[in-house]
Amino acid sequence: MKRNFGSNEDIPIHISSASSTEKAKFCESFEAAHSSHKDSAEIAKLLNITLPPIRIDSQCKYGIIARGNAEIYLRFPREGYVENIWDHAAGSLIVKEAGGIVCDVFGKPLDFSKGRKLLNNKGVIATNGIVHNQVMNAIKSVFKLNNVLLT
DSSP: OBOOTTOOOOBOOOOOOOOOGGGOOEEEOSSTTTSOHHHHHHHHHHTTOOSOOEEOOTTHHHHHHHTTSOSEEEEOOOTTOOOBGGGTHHHHHHHHHTTOEEEOTTSOOOOTTSSSBOTTOOSEEEEOSSSHHHHHHHHHHHHHHTTOOOO
C-alpha cells in the first residue's frame, strides 16, 4: 500500500502495465562496482531501451519496480560476489506482492533459506512480469555472446 501526503487513503501499489521494452525504464546500482553497467547496457540495447538507466542504491530499486515507475531491475555482481539476503529479501517480497517477478540470471527464484547469503543464486533480475521473458532472453543472449559462464 501507499499513501499520498496529506491523505488518509491507502492505495494498493502495482507494477507497470507496460508490455513493450522499447519504452521501458530500468534500474541498476549506482556504483559500477556493485553491478556491471556494461552488461546492463548491452541488454538494454537488445531490448531497444533508449531511456537512460535509473541508477540508485539500496532496495529503492525494488520500490520503483513495485510502484510501476520502472519495469526492469538488473544486477550483475562481479565474479565471486555472493549477495546478502538482507539486501534483497524485503524488496523482492514487495515486487512480488505488487505483481512482478524476481529471480536470478538463470530464472531461479531467490533462495533465502541458506543463511546470510544467496548461495544458490547469481545476480538479481526483477521485472513487471509482462516483459520478463523478453528480459531473460536478452540476458541469455548477452552472456552467451560474451562467452561468460553463468555457473
